[in-house]
Amino acid sequence: MTGSTFGTIFKITTWGESHGAGIGVVVDGCPAGLELSETHIQAFLDRRKPGSSRYTTQRKESDSVEILSGIFEGRTTGTPISMLVRNTSQRSSDYSDIASYYRPGHADYTFDQKYGFRDYRGGGRSSGRETIGRVAAGAIASRLLSELGITVTAYTQAIGGIEIPDPERPLKNMDIEESRSNPTGMPDRETSLKAEAYLKQCMENLDSAGGIVACRVSALPAGIGEPVFEKLDANLAKAIMSIGAVKAFEIGDGVRAASANGSSNNDSFRMDDNKVTKTTNHAGGILGGISDGSEIVLRAHFKPTPSIFREQDTVDKNGGNITIQIKGRHDPIIVPRAVVVVESMTAITVLDMLLQNMTARVDRIKTFYGK
Amino acid sequence: MTGSTFGTIFKITTWGESHGAGIGVVVDGCPAGLELSETHIQAFLDRRKPGSSRYTTQRKESDSVEILSGIFEGRTTGTPISMLVRNTSQRSSDYSDIASYYRPGHADYTFDQKYGFRDYRGGGRSSGRETIGRVAAGAIASRLLSELGITVTAYTQAIGGIEIPDPERPLKNMDIEESRSNPTGMPDRETSLKAEAYLKQCMENLDSAGGIVACRVSALPAGIGEPVFEKLDANLAKAIMSIGAVKAFEIGDGVRAASANGSSNNDSFRMDDNKVTKTTNHAGGILGGISDGSEIVLRAHFKPTPSIFREQDTVDKNGGNITIQIKGRHDPIIVPRAVVVVESMTAITVLDMLLQNMTARVDRIKTFYGK
Amino acid sequence: MTGSTFGTIFKITTWGESHGAGIGVVVDGCPAGLELSETHIQAFLDRRKPGSSRYTTQRKESDSVEILSGIFEGRTTGTPISMLVRNTSQRSSDYSDIASYYRPGHADYTFDQKYGFRDYRGGGRSSGRETIGRVAAGAIASRLLSELGITVTAYTQAIGGIEIPDPERPLKNMDIEESRSNPTGMPDRETSLKAEAYLKQCMENLDSAGGIVACRVSALPAGIGEPVFEKLDANLAKAIMSIGAVKAFEIGDGVRAASANGSSNNDSFRMDDNKVTKTTNHAGGILGGISDGSEIVLRAHFKPTPSIFREQDTVDKNGGNITIQIKGRHDPIIVPRAVVVVESMTAITVLDMLLQNMTARVDRIKTFYGK
């Protein structure tokens, strides 16, 4: 069946394999009148580009985006925006032996089971390159949200067990600029250096590492989210868990809430400057699946890159037990490059639900239509 | 917008408020020919019934289900199955003062912000009673899965910080019968007693507790899940996070994966009895969003019940800072009653994706249509 | 698969068989704040009630609606509105012999082929009673549209070959009150009497008749409809063709357009009272799938009731050629009762697309959210 479309009103459809002709996305339902050019998209794509540090693959991929439709005289027209990134660095021969066996931790076996065969070159559709479409669409969503004063910001919270200090401090106290310039994506230079040392060790051990990406949405109005199945947190969970290698999703206090008490977990409401606010934000900005006006706080837990250079046991397509050693170019960690992917999926989801909320009330519909 | 429908092929639409005329669900897309009666549904509903222990509310709710359509001569006809549970224990007066203020940790404020007003009686649509529709539908999904040899089993893994020993042991080593008969839902009597003592303490403290529900799916074939957005884990995440009070979702090793290494987190493939198996299951049965034939393992983290009997700070509808003390009947923990809800949402999701998978291959479609 | 849900934002899910416990609908996505009671729904349902004339079945069906959810203090809450009509007149024995053969023109054979068996009592899910859910939902849609100044009006244009004079005259020149009070639903008394005479003749011939229902939407703003697949006319076509017995759908000049020339078929634009108007309306109010501000004009062509009392050739379930004679209570025409069904499906579709249009422009979204 179909699985490459996400969203209800702001709807994206991604396509493309690692070693096919290209990767792309069609963004349908983008409102008309947004100033948009390839420059805006490229800025987002560049944040996920490989080759920018020693901890990401050394492939030279330009990942230049071309907008094929939906823009006229510099603005979105309301019609679908099709974006294309050609694949340029295709060394298929690197992957030829992968055809015959199933790499542990990868989707080789499951794709074969589902479809009968697979495009084995570079992981095919399950390659990390698939996220290019998400990020190109996320750039648009993010840009439209910013028109509404809403910002979505992701960063690395932890690599391996190494976590930034005081991870629950508000976003304004995070050094986001730092996170955008260092190779880990962490908003804390000291922790980032520790994490780099850890990654160096992992590489020497022919091993890989996982980590945590946090994402926060600021200035989202209260009232966004559609009970009971289209709750804001439910849709964010799906958006984030659909990213390859994510194994857990948390909103607000997340797993810690399960061992807390109501008295410590409840956030008190208080008036502040004539506005309803919460004195704490254990809820992560969502109550009953609907935004409460506080910062949305979520976390994505990524598993270590499955491609490691150690010997591994596995089976081949003929049902034989074998031992393999993966070659080629593989990041020892995907977290730094995944930051912008988490940010993109969050932006897409939040925008979609913001648009969905516009039909919640008869009085507002009447005002909209001038009645 | 709409938010009360879940699923693509096996599609459920729930409706109803805590203190309205009733609660119900329409199950559309249930295949024809399944033997089904109210007895099967009632057995599931009875597992979430209040009043069965000291840790759940003492309301007397019969929660008797009536099947209104979709069954003929004891079998499903392929047409929508409508199920109705009348609300019987409606003491609306208990909730009259809730109308004027916002309870911390509840959806009172966010519903008002979204819709302009709310049905404040007993939480209205955000009441736990909303899950009746999910469970009635889950009973059907579970029954159909069992026809295919697939079982879905949920249980309580932890309450507060008290966790069952060796929580990662296979389901066959869990005492599920124990979990169905004690008041905590834990598959371990000793831990259950500790948890009960903890809950007793919470109640004496006028406080509440959270916990973890685990759920496992056995004998699911490999190949289920639709990349890239309709991955099995992505849909399970949405299904589970849409349940009220769930703040985190994990698949397999979940959050632990983020601090693991590739060498320890990868599951080796090995031939066992001529079948491809994994020697470990850190992945929780899902690779690349597609089932791998191993047990599916997920965990839902529930926050403590927000209704506690202590004094709490909040604001009223007129923007005044006030202190409230909640009265009425409220569970100190919702986890034991939520076990069957997690099991239901998992069954609904797995069944839906199992049906979606039927169109994955041309050769199988040809066989299906006799070509 | 599922087929009982219609609509994207204003979404209805119908259920129920002719001789089951009841018939109903869940309306999800109805905006909050609409004054609504069972009286409003009942008024619509009464328009499709049988037994009101000699040309409709003599069954005594009260068809009383109960609203089970979604209303609080007389207004919609934004949560799903569940409505139930109990079946009361169930003489299943009338239908016992239908079980063994396939009635020509009915869905008996196709249901058996699809599902392996069928609820044969009174047509089961393919009974005309299925439309009760559509009409109950249509009553809500119509009421909300009227809040926006938009009216949807259906009437009978033709029965057999007998057509009202000047069928293309504007709605304001139609005698809609007449159409609501006579047994044919025609807005012209003289033609109605002719049609009644024709129906009397049909009944004497043990035969049945078909006809045309027209529907018009007034005061719909320009801009409604979503190119290219969710065009307003495409969705109206689906809505109307999903009604049992409809065999053709026209918008504006419809089939006549195919033999016209561009010079006669094009509608000139002209300024009228400072507004853009069309001097003619061959287009039926839709250009490029989007409303143009003129009256929407559509027509539904209904086949004759397939249940006739003459002898008919058919086959039985065992593959034998047989001759049957249908008994029981059957309308010689369904058109008069279908008028409110066409009106309901049109209202549901137009409202849904009106809500969908709210996210078309960035500037309007900014205004909506106060930016």
Next chain:
Amino acid sequence: MTGSTFGTIFKITTWGESHGAGIGVVVDGCPAGLELSETHIQAFLDRRKPGSSRYTTQRKESDSVEILSGIFEGRTTGTPISMLVRNTSQRSSDYSDIASYYRPGHADYTFDQKYGFRDYRGGGRSSGRETIGRVAAGAIASRLLSELGITVTAYTQAIGGIEIPDPERPLKNMDIEESRSNPTGMPDRETSLKAEAYLKQCMENLDSAGGIVACRVSALPAGIGEPVFEKLDANLAKAIMSIGAVKAFEIGDGVRAASANGSSNNDSFRMDDNKVTKTTNHAGGILGGISDGSEIVLRAHFKPTPSIFREQDTVDKNGGNITIQIKGRHDPIIVPRAVVVVESMTAITVLDMLLQNMTARVDRIKTFYGK
């Protein structure tokens, strides 16, 4: 909102404007294992190519398709198939004056009303070039259907009022080869010549013509279609009415059914060679929204091309009454080029519903999964 996606399981998303970089489609949900290459797609696209006769525009458009994803080693992989046709013949200057006024019969006015502005070059998204995506997707659907022994065939039934003789004769008695080689698309040479003479007259009159396209589906198994809203005919109606310029849709006898009697309109069932058949096919192969095993017969009624070279009254963007005379290259009729579009949309719809039907019965699901 979104409107560029069609289908549920076999899901297509089209994009592109007449004078943008290109036109394309993403086909998601295509089953794995279908042999497919650009040759198959190109053959379909060539059938809608302009410039092939004097009755179609003289633009030189190569319309060469590139498959960007979803194919590996000559077979579909189950992942999305992205196809791109670059626009090459872009003389935007031809359209510069269109920017300032609204052409009668076109979507200029409604696009402006909806989106606030429009890409006016060549009709933008409402151009006939939009159908390239539909046809590319239709080529795939048609190819997959042929693997199941099902054929979809469209042809021109009428142009202006000139209709082929005996239009209801079975497909096997139609000269489809003739229809593919003459400039009208009619399966009858004599009528085609008459129609050509008529078109010549239209052109001399600076006028345009409409017509009827018929489409038939052979060998579709009984049981396809999902009551009550996803009926096969309802979805076909939406598919066909979503094609620009279609003003009416008929299934089987269509509008004629409205003036027929039950005794003449009902199709008798009879055993033929041990199979259930119908002695006539007034129903057009669909009963109760489900295929009955007979040939599916539908008709699409196209209005005349709105671009005519006569003087026409209209308004400009500033609200002035003006007279215009359209220039450029415009077909005097779109019907011949629309034949393959109707065939494509029919194939897409039929295939989608064929896939949807696979989950209708428990016993077949059990067989599918080896239980």
